Amino acid sequence: MLEYVFMQRSLLVGALLGVVIPLVGVTVVLRRLSMIGDALSHTSLAGVAGGLVAGVSPVAGAVVACLAGALCIEGLRRRFREQSELAVAIVMATGIGLAGVLSGFVPNAANFSSFMFGSILTVSQGETVGIVVVSVLATAFCLLARRELFLMSFDERQARTLGVPVGAANVAFVLVVALVVAVASRTVGSLIVSSMMVVPVACALQLARSWRQTCIISSAVGFVTTTGGLVVSYYAGLKPGGTIVLLAVVLLLVTMGVRRLLGLGR
Amino acid sequence: MRRPSEDQRRGHAHDADGTPALLSQVRFSYRGTEVLKGVDVRVDAGEICALVGDNGAGKSTIARLVVGELAPDAGIVRLFGENPTRFQDWERVGYVPQLPGEAVSRFPANVSELVDASQYASGRRLRRRERLERSAEALRLVRMQDFGRRLVSELSGGQLQRVRLACALVGDPCLLVLDEPTNGLDAESRQTFYDLLGAAHRERGMAILLVTHDLEALPLLGARVIHVDGGRAGGEAGADGGRAGDVACAPDLPGVVTEAGRNGGHRA
Numbered sequence: 033m034l035e036y037v038f039m040q041r042s043l044l045v046g047a048l049l050g051v052v053i054p055l056v057g058v059t060v061v062l063r064r065l066s067m068i069g070d071a072l073s074h075t076s077l078a079g080v081a082g083g084l085v086a087g088v089s090p091v092a093g094a095v096v097a098c099l100a101g102a103l104c105i106e107g108l109r110r111r112f113r114e115q116s117e118l119a120v121a122i123v124m125a126t127g128i129g130l131a132g133v134l135s136g137f138v139p140n141a142a143n144f145s146s147f148m149f150g151s152i153l154t155v156s157q158g159e160t161v162g163i164v165v166v167s168v169l170a171t172a173f174c175l176l177a178r179r180e181l182f183l184m185s186f187d188e189r190q191a192r193t194l195g196v197p198v199g200a201a202n203v204a205f206v207l208v209v210a211l212v213v214a215v216a217s218r219t220v221g222s223l224i225v226s227s228m229m230v231v232p233v234a235c236a237l238q239l240a241r242s243w244r245q246t247c248i249i250s251s252a253v254g255f256v257t258t259t260g261g262l263v264v265s266y267y268a269g270l271k272p273g274g275t276i277v278l279l280a281v282v283l284l285l286v287t288m289g290v291r292r293l294l295g296l297g298r
Numbered sequence: 299m300r301r302p303s304e305d306q307r308r309g310h311a312h313d314a315d316g317t318p319a320l321l322s323q324v325r326f327s328y329r330g331t332e333v334l335k336g337v338d339v340r341v342d343a344g345e346i347c348a349l350v351g352d353n354g355a356g357k358s359t360i361a362r363l364v365v366g367e368l369a370p371d372a373g374i375v376r377l378f379g380e381n382p383t384r385f386q387d388w389e390r391v392g393y394v395p396q397l398p399g400e401a402v403s404r405f406p407a408n409v410s411e412l413v414d415a416s417q418y419a420s421g422r423r424l425r426r427r428e429r430l431e432r433s434a435e436a437l438r439l440v441r442m443q444d445f446g447r448r449l450v451s452e453l454s455g456g457q458l459q460r461v462r463l464a465c466a467l468v469g470d471p472c473l474l475v476l477d478e479p480t481n482g483l484d485a486e487s488r489q490t491f492y493d494l495l496g497a498a499h500r501e502r503g504m505a506i507l508l509v510t511h512d513l514e515a516l517p518l519l520g521a522r523v524i525h526v527d528g529g530r531a532g533g534e535a536g537a538d539g540g541r542a543g544d545v546a547c548a549p550d551l552p553g554v555v556t557e558a559g560r561n562g563g564h565r566a
Contacts, residue, residue: 062405062406073321074325090405132346167449179415180418180419182407182411182415183415183416183418184406185404185405186412186450187395187397189393189395190393190395190416190462190465190466191368191418192365192366192417193365193388193391193392193393193475194368194388194416194418194469195386195388195389195418195419195421196418213494236406237406240406241405241406241447241449242407242408242410242411242449244408244411261523282342
């Protein structure tokens with residue numbers, strides 16, 4: 033398996049995304065913004081379709097669409113503070129609507145549908161470099177801004193009076209999420225990436241006794257399930273994106289079962 | 299008593315540098331409904347000021363204006379002499395807002411992490427050892443020093459509020475703003491909370507702005523009480539020349555410092 037360049041590249045990309053998507057997902061889940069992952073992944077499809085129609089890089093289209101979607105989400109959340117989930121739903125609906133309409137003009141439908149469930153096995157060298165860069169940037173952001181993200185996740189109102197620049201941190205965070213979703217949609221698929229954001233974090237919440245442990249366990253679960261899912265899909269001839277997520281779900285169920293057997297409760 | 303070295307290091311003292319909190323003729327509306335109709339509230343250095351009144355009277359709104367969460371439609375709000383919406387020196391302020399219960403039901407942080415992170419405003423000024431000492435001191439003040447490794451989701455309501463108080467105290471603020479900190483707690487937990495708050499005040503001498511329904515706790519705190527009613531508070535002259543909206547609710551409580559009122563409220 034490892035003698036093939038495409039598998040080396042896939043495993044590298046999978047390992048990086050397996051670490052960074054759940055790391056970002058910790059804040060997404062704890063701030064109850066799980067819909068943002070869905071909204072941005074639907075928006076990324078609109079960007080992919082737009083890119084294919086315009087004859088430019090679909091990944092670039094996904095990045096532009098996700099960034100624009102992220103800024104819209106943050107702008108609408110500030111406008112509708114009491115119903116911030118509506119902002120996310122509006123962007124998601126717009127994204128999926130645009131994706132649906134633009135998909136009718138895409139010259140190569142197979143290329144478009146590969147973005148829905150991903151094609152990690154066919155990622156190019158250039159795309160690999162892009163994923164490495166975004167993964168390093170996103171991981172660095174999560175590490176450097178860990179206190180800000182922690183305080184905003186617990187109590188955003190109190191965070192502001194502790195001196196956290198909540199406005200800027202929110203914008204920066206949602207842009208980082210957008211970048212991660214955009215590059216991940218090419219590899220693991222737009223329909224899969226939000227699950228990769230949530231399920232490893234759910235595993236971590238069963239086990240962690242601190243925020244730090246939650247971040248570490250989430251990324252570890254993401255790493256194991258992504259690389260493990262790739263290996264399983266290689267030998268079993270399955271679609272990698274779906275295999276990765278199902279492996280994560282199985283791990284979550286096992287974790288929950290073990291907790292119940294051991295009588296650990298909260 | 300406050301430690302002189304702390305004030306010297308920060309370059310200010312509790313009782314200088316502006317009144318901790320001041321509202322003057324403040325008006326505020328939520329979606330077209332006027333909630334505050336020309337409110338005057340002042341919290342001086344070292345005193346405990348309690349805002350009491352019915353639900354919807356505007357008490358929490360006043361607290362949120364003081365910490366700059368909201369901006370007034372008219373009037374002046376000052377936090378240590380500055381506009382709270384542009385305030386930067388958050389080390390001087392500790393804030394405990396109302397917290398929806400479900401926010402901590404699955405939050406995967408332990409008590410030590412939370413209190414340590416609440417020293418954010420001091421930035422990188424403190425060494426790790428000093429941060430740990432301050433966290434331990436804050437937890438001691440609220441008698442939660444043995445709960446450092448406990449997850450916040452495993453705490454009872456009363457314990458959680460004590461930890462949140464520790465988070466607000468850890469930076470040694472000059473002003474504490476507490477918005478209904480005992481909401482949903484049983485009587486014993488409420489009493490414990492106010493005992494600890496009073497002890498912290500005696501030890502540290504900070505000003506406190508307290509939004510509360512717990513009238514029975516106020517005499518023990520020695521609080522000056524302002525009754526907020528219909529969007530008005532102490533300081534507004536009424537038609538009869540008295541001061542409208544004064545402490546009609548607590549004239550019989552011994553030790554309560556009240557504003558003079560048209561209803562015969564007394565000045566202690």
